[in-house]
Amino acid sequence: MRTPEDEERRLRSVALQNANTILLARQRAERELAGERERLRITLASIGDAVISTDAEGRVTYLNGVAEALTGWTQAEAAGRLLPDVFHVVNEQTRQPAENPALQALREGTVVGLASHSVLLARDGSERPVDDSSAPILDESGTAVGAVLVFRDVTERRRAEEVQARLAAIVESSQDAIVSKTLEGVIRTWNTGAERLFGYAAEEAVGRPITLIIPPELLDEEQEILARIARGERIEHYETVRVAKDGRRLDI
Template identity: 60%
Template sequence: MNQSPATKIMVVEDETIVALDIQSRLRKFGYEVVAVCSSGEEALAQVPAVLPDLILMDIMLAGELDGIKTAEQIRSRYDLPVIFLTAYADEKTLQAAKLTEPYGYVLKPFEERELHSNIEMGLYRHKLEREIKESRQWFATTLKCIGDAVIATDEKGIVVFMNAVAQALTGWPESAAVGVELNAVFRIVNETTRQPAENPALRALREGVITGLANHTILLAQDGREFPIDDSAAPIRDERGNIIGVVLVFRDVSERKQAEDQIRRYNEQLEELVRVRTARLQQLERQRLENEKLAATGRMAARIAHEINNPLAGIKNSFLLIKDHVPRDHPDYEFVPRLEREIDRIAGIVQQMFTLYRPDRNMTKEYPASEAIRDVVALARSGAQEAGVTITVAIEQAGQARVNSEGTLRQVLFNLLRNAIEASARGSAIMVQAAARDGWLNLIVADQGCGIPEAIQSQVFEPFFTTKSGSATGGLGLGLSISKNLAEASGGAIRFESKQGLGTTFHILLPLAGSAPTRSEDN
């Protein structure tokens, strides 16, 4: 069976007889005496060779090194337990011996039991101290090597330990921080308000609970750098539960915060993309429904127009025959021109219904836009004068407009001017502007009328939608629908903005002849 090796003891005694007596007693106790030295110098030379577990040292040694000085060097170099042997017990000698932190003090002459108990107690104490020291060293090394910053304080909030990460983040070297109040080393503020934040370590000391930082906390380093951090602090308690300090663990979360900000930006971009795509899909769905509605309405209108057109032609021819036989001095002749105007109006409505069904997208004719604009304005001025409304015109290099048919520009502009006149109050003005830019004819018709209510603005281009049903002028609600159809058939577009009480502005885009127009934000 294996036995534990005997405890090795060195004896340092300058009296030979005493040394031999001690050696004999130690062997009796089962210890191994590895060296007997008569001076401090000899003992220092022998220690690294024999590495004893404990040293019995006479205080009053001959030579330059007495027992106290020899014990000091052995403790600092080898951390070995020393028990003093002496025949002197004066206060001065005791105080000098205490400074070397001996593991025992045996007065000569001594009893075997006293010597044995001091040796065993010294060995046990040294073993415990070494275990504690190794444990502390292990924890200290662990704290220094972990990736988080660690600061430990005493019960008063004074720094007693900092690892390398904490030193790097705070800008304080451990040698300068130890002994300083934690608030001076660990300075934190709110990221938004820049007001000092409550120190979690001091709160842990005060309340005896584990605490953490609030969000958006910034650490202010000694050198002026700033770090977003999160942390926690926990009280350190002794075996009785008393708080003897606090440990603060914190980390730089700059990279995490940047990643969170990046994810947030990506989410915002994704949400915006979804919003735009959803709006586009909704717009396409509205266009599809509008086109289906327009196509169905157009087909119905064409059938109705076809059915009306034949009898209308007979009515018109019959009227012309009757007209020629009614004398101008006849008392009912005043109804003749009225009847003729109404027949022509019905014919115009029928033509509009045909146009709504299928504008001819293949027929394009180039002609001076400025000339057509002036013609239409001149035609509309008579109605404007009757309504007490003025029309102003501004044309800037309108160029040649490529349009769906020869009358497209004229019809679109006339429809818009007629609506503007009907919506305008006496004394107001209508502005017509035209300019050539980026391959487009930009035509603007703006009035100072009552405006279009926001609730119905999305319906103004729908066929048969009208706000004039109760007015004297009436209306089928086809003018704007036909205008939009004609503009888009020409490769252009029409839009408007309107505010109640301020008026309405229509924008028409038609492609210019011989150009490749590009759409822009301005267009």
């Protein structure tokens, strides 16, 4: 028959076993969580976009390497600072401070993007156009406990857009007919010179096959030209015939 001391020892043993099981489970969970955090850290450190995270008060908790390079702040220097001190953005035209998307995401609890024509003022005074998106970090109850901001330098894209706009203006103002088409022979652009020469408005021509202005007997010639362009060949000046909207045949 068990004595009270035996029962006490048994209960103590069970309690120790349970405590050991709980401790092992907790240690395993902590190792798994640490592994997930390390994988996340490596991912954020290696992606091409800049990443900044904040706590619920909008204070910086993390910057990846790209964010450090763009803002001029290191992780150690930025940690604990209010986000606008580190991610300082202004309107490119008015120079007024732009609303910080991460703080807006915290306040509204939704994904927010930066306003157009925003520039980032780095710590050294340099500036660069950026675009970004920010989202709140929510806990299990749906409460915002922080925000994550992802942004990128769009200087090269802006330059490319400006070059494209200048080229488009040159093409549009040219007295010559300038038409662009896809390798499938679909008209993509049609300037005012083309409107005057062929009689079709841009709205009538864009999106239609280039055969719109090619006489039937020269369709094979057009297919050969497209095939050569697809192979990377350059087509020098050549003489051919095209057909205007009113049926006139044009030597070009």
